[in-house]
Amino acid sequence: MAKRIDVSGLTAYYGSHKAIEDISMTVEPRSVTAFIGPSGCGKSTFLRTLNRMHEVTPGGRVEGKVLLDDEDLYGTGIDPVAVRREVGMVFQRPNPFPTMSIFDNVAAGLRLNGNYKKSALNDIVEKSLKGANLWNEVKDRLNKPGSGLSGGQQQRLCIARAIAVEPKVLLMDEPCSALDPISTLAIEDLIGELKERFTIVIVTHNMQQAARVSDRTAFFNLAAVGQPGRLIEIDDTERIFSNPSVQATEDYISGRFG
Amino acid sequence: MNITTENTEAPPPAPQPSAAEQKRASRGATRAGDRIFLGLSRGSGIFLLVIMAAIAVFLTYRASLAISKDHGNFLTTFEWDTNVVPPVFGIAVLAFGTVVSSIIAMAIAVPVAVGIALFITHYAPRKLGTPIAYVIDLLAAVPSIVYGLWGALVLVPHMQGVFGWLNDYFGWTGIFSWQGGAPRALLTVGVLLAIMILPIITNVSREVFRQVPQMHEEAALALGATRWEVIRTAVLPFGRSGVISASMLGLGRALGETMAVATVLSPTFDIQASLLDPGGGTFAQNIASKFGEATDQGRDALIASGLVLFVITLLVNGAARMIIARRKEYSGANA
Numbered sequence: 321m322a323k324r325i326d327v328s329g330l331t332a333y334y335g336s337h338k339a340i341e342d343i344s345m346t347v348e349p350r351s352v353t354a355f356i357g358p359s360g361c362g363k364s365t366f367l368r369t370l371n372r373m374h375e376v377t378p379g380g381r382v383e384g385k386v387l388l389d390d391e392d393l394y395g396t397g398i399d400p401v402a403v404r405r406e407v408g409m410v411f412q413r414p415n416p417f418p419t420m421s422i423f424d425n426v427a428a429g430l431r432l433n434g435n436y437k438k439s440a441l442n443d444i445v446e447k448s449l450k451g452a453n454l455w456n457e458v459k460d461r462l463n464k465p466g467s468g469l470s471g472g473q474q475q476r477l478c479i480a481r482a483i484a485v486e487p488k489v490l491l492m493d494e495p496c497s498a499l500d501p502i503s504t505l506a507i508e509d510l511i512g513e514l515k516e517r518f519t520i521v522i523v524t525h526n527m528q529q530a531a532r533v534s535d536r537t538a539f540f541n542l543a544a545v546g547q548p549g550r551l552i553e554i555d556d557t558e559r560i561f562s563n564p565s566v567q568a569t570e571d572y573i574s575g576r577f578g
Numbered sequence: 579m580n581i582t583t584e585n586t587e588a589p590p591p592a593p594q595p596s597a598a599e600q601k602r603a604s605r606g607a608t609r610a611g612d613r614i615f616l617g618l619s620r621g622s623g624i625f626l627l628v629i630m631a632a633i634a635v636f637l638t639y640r641a642s643l644a645i646s647k648d649h650g651n652f653l654t655t656f657e658w659d660t661n662v663v664p665p666v667f668g669i670a671v672l673a674f675g676t677v678v679s680s681i682i683a684m685a686i687a688v689p690v691a692v693g694i695a696l697f698i699t700h701y702a703p704r705k706l707g708t709p710i711a712y713v714i715d716l717l718a719a720v721p722s723i724v725y726g727l728w729g730a731l732v733l734v735p736h737m738q739g740v741f742g743w744l745n746d747y748f749g750w751t752g753i754f755s756w757q758g759g760a761p762r763a764l765l766t767v768g769v770l771l772a773i774m775i776l777p778i779i780t781n782v783s784r785e786v787f788r789q790v791p792q793m794h795e796e797a798a799l800a801l802g803a804t805r806w807e808v809i810r811t812a813v814l815p816f817g818r819s820g821v822i823s824a825s826m827l828g829l830g831r832a833l834g835e836t837m838a839v840a841t842v843l844s845p846t847f848d849i850q851a852s853l854l855d856p857g858g859g860t861f862a863q864n865i866a867s868k869f870g871e872a873t874d875q876g877r878d879a880l881i882a883s884g885l886v887l888f889v890i891t892l893l894v895n896g897a898a899r900m901i902i903a904r905r906k907e908y909s910g911a912n913a
Contacts, residue, residue: 371800373796373799373800376796376799401802401803401804402802403802404799404800404801404802404803405801405802408800408801409800411793411796411797411800413793415791415793415794415796415797416797417794417797417798417811417812417815418794418816419815419816419818420811420815428798428801428811429801429802432798432801432802432803432807432811433802478797481797481801482800482801485801485802
């Protein structure tokens with residue numbers, strides 16, 4: 321089910337401001353790729369171009385190609401709504417729908433995509449919550465509001481919601497930055513399990529986290545404030561953290577930065 | 579690591595209140611300024627309650643005088659004759675007219691207002707949304723007598739066509755049959771009230787929709803929701819209680835509207851089966867048209883009808899609060 325992402329020559333703008341410039345990379349299916357880099361280097365912007373969320377921001381536009389297997393997400397006649405059904409996303413702050421129960425939160429994407437029988441819906445919700453390692457904690461209160469859960473549980477609920485629609489790719493934008501260390505660990509374990517089924521791209525500020533969860537790591541940087549962010553290098557995580565080929569990467573990783 | 583050195587100067591330590599000061603502060607204000615402010619705000623609160631109580635006592639007292647003399651049944655009599663001895667009057671016609679015209683107004687105004695508010699906040703480009711919002715604000719500033727004059731001179735003649743159409747297609751239901759009289763009927767009043775309460779419902783709904791957190795809308799978008807689906811899954815549920823509150827503000831105005839109704843309606847003291855037949859009346863309109871030439875006895879009777887309007891308003895507000903409270907844990911206030 322997981323698909324390969326192939327980005328070539330991607331540049332993204334906010335109005336007239338060029339946020340990222342000329343990024344090309346390949347993300348293999350069933351792998352975890354981590355994006356690291358200083359704040360403002362465009363990691364999140366780049367992530368949001370991969371499911372066409374960037375253009376939701378007023379003034380946001382994109383040049384270049386993003387191939388999902390062989391299909392260009394920015395090709396003519398491609399509906400961004402359809403793209404987002406293929407490429408799921410988990411955000412920095414847990415954002416379950418506050419007006420919905422736990423069950424309805426997980427079922428939300430399915431209900432958007434079509435009609436499901438009650439029993440089928442029950443099965444998928446259970447499977448998704450189990451997939452997000454949340455089932456045992458919430459199975460007795462599926463009809464309670466999702467906003468009543470702890471932050472870490474809410475984030476896992478959001479992951480369950482995202483995987484319920486069986487996306488090909490799962491994007492995670494600093495999914496643990498609002499969580500305590502134990503919840504973070506739970507999410508990291510989960511990422512390890514999810515990569516069996518999905519292509520995962522994760523933005524993180526935590527380099528230990530990148531080292532722990534990812535197979536490949538991409539380092540982004542910008543020349544100066546106001547300049548567009550660029551991809552400096554992408555390589556196997558082990559290599560990036562032990563023997564990167566670019567000096568700037570080593571400086572950033574070892575803290576000799578700025 | 580030189581980038582951090584610029585900002586490492588610690589800010590001057592804030593003066594720490596001593597334990598005793600903290601204790602005093604938690605017990606209540608002790609500084610002169612705090613005491614004065616506390617007194618003022620508490621005083622205003624109490625003052626408000628006193629005024630409310632005074633109104634309630636006044637209404638109840640005068641109303642009880644009138645009702646004790648009433649020779650008809652106050653709730654069911656279809657008559658308002660207060661200048662004879664003994665007086666005969668009842669509020670049935672007024673309650674019917676008030677409630678029905680307000681329901682018509684709400685049925686028209688709430689969907690339109692929610693639509694306009696969604697258009698301004700989620701569909702229109704900023705360049706278009708801002709002027710529209712401004713024009714809607716202006717509508718709220720038009721005095722009700724002006725609406726009344728416009729209603730009588732423009733709306734009433736134009737309702738002729740609408741009434742004919744309704745009669746042709748829905749006349750068989752009974753409530754939309756029309757004998758061809760001047761359209762000074764409850765339906766026209768409802769339409770006029772709808773226009774009058776549209777701005778307040780629109781404005782409050784607009785503010786509510788604008789406050790929907792970006793992250794909820796993005797959550798829906800990322801699941802592959804279309805713009806309408808984003809509104810359905812993230813915006814409308816979040817704004818639900820706000821829209822109910824907005825509608826209650828509008829309903830309050832519709833229930834109590836006086837001049838516009840009095841100008842448009844040709845009042846009679848009976849209940850018409852059809853919404854298109856001229857006649858009927860509302861509490862506020864009846865008070866306004868009869869108060870001037872009423873005897874003391876007549877005024878007490880009118881005050882009694884005012885008390886009923888007061889009670890209806892309280893009941894409606896209470897019902898709305900119950901609806902909002904029932905879904906409180908889903909309100910999103912804790913997210």
